[in-house]
Amino acid sequence: MGIYYNNILKIIHNFNKMINNKISAIIKARRSIFPSQFNGQKIEQETILELIKNANTAPSHKLTQPWFFKVFSGSSKTSLAQELIKQNQLLQHTQKKDKLLLKFQNSSHIICICMQRDKTKSIPEWEEIAATAMAVQNIWLSCVDSNIGGYWSTPKGIEKLNKFLNLKKNERCLGFFYIGIYESIKERKIPRKNIEQETEWFD
Numbered sequence: 385m386g387i388y389y390n391n392i393l394k395i396i397h398n399f400n401k402m403i404n405n406k407i408s409a410i411i412k413a414r415r416s417i418f419p420s421q422f423n424g425q426k427i428e429q430e431t432i433l434e435l436i437k438n439a440n441t442a443p444s445h446k447l448t449q450p451w452f453f454k455v456f457s458g459s460s461k462t463s464l465a466q467e468l469i470k471q472n473q474l475l476q477h478t479q480k481k482d483k484l485l486l487k488f489q490n491s492s493h494i495i496c497i498c499m500q501r502d503k504t505k506s507i508p509e510w511e512e513i514a515a516t517a518m519a520v521q522n523i524w525l526s527c528v529d530s531n532i533g534g535y536w537s538t539p540k541g542i543e544k545l546n547k548f549l550n551l552k553k554n555e556r557c558l559g560f561f562y563i564g565i566y567e568s569i570k571e572r573k574i575p576r577k578n579i580e581q582e583t584e585w586f587d
């Protein structure tokens with residue numbers, strides 16, 4: 385009788401929880417945290433590796449797993465910033481240059497989000513970009529409820545970094561994921577579109 389009752393409870397419980405509320409809460413809590421909010425402290429490499437391992441579980445068509453990452457910290461961050469400035473005239477104005485250098489300084493690591501196009505082009509490129517973005521989302525979600533924050537930035541002239549990043553012909557960099565430690569952040573209300581109104585249902 386006890387087992388029967390427990391099973392009924394389990395069924396009711398599962399029915400009410402078709403979706404794990406904790407996961408919904410994590411997804412809804414994800415947000416961009418910008419370098420101006422970082423305290424400049426360095427995150428342990430082990431933690432960064434854990435984030436990258438989470439990224440690596442993203443789905444991909446034909447399992448091409450197109451994402452890969454080049455991670456900059458310490459003085460290599462400055463070299464990366466200098467190269468970006470060198471390649472982008474717009475960043476050469478003192479104010480913009482200083483702003484960018486400060487962003488790099490405040491960040492613990494800059495993760496270059498890279499993508500490798502399947503050599504046989506067995507799937508469309510957009511699918512490989514989409515898969516890489518899903519890998520980045522895994523990093524972003526992994527930061528929820530921690531003191532690690534980050535955001536994806538796509539600086540102008542990123543394609544000019546190919547040589548510096550030692551990328552092959554079939555590889556490209558889709559941007560930087562700035563990552564750092566923050567103490568506190570202000571509340572931010574992002575106006576989300578009304579997806580309920582925009583969704584079409586067909587029975």
Ligand SMILES: Cc1cc2nc3c(=O)[nH]c(=O)nc-3n(C[C@H](O)[C@H](O)[C@H](O)COP(=O)(O)O)c2cc1C
Nearest residue numbers: 414415416417517535536537538539540559572574
């Ligand atoms: C592919 C991609 C590229 C982005 N590039 C930039 C960028 O160049 N500069 C920037 O300020 N934010 C960039 N963002 C971050 C968005 O501004 C941010 O996600 C958006 O404001 C929503 O905020 P939230 O991440 O807190 O939900 C990018 C986001 C994505 C997904």
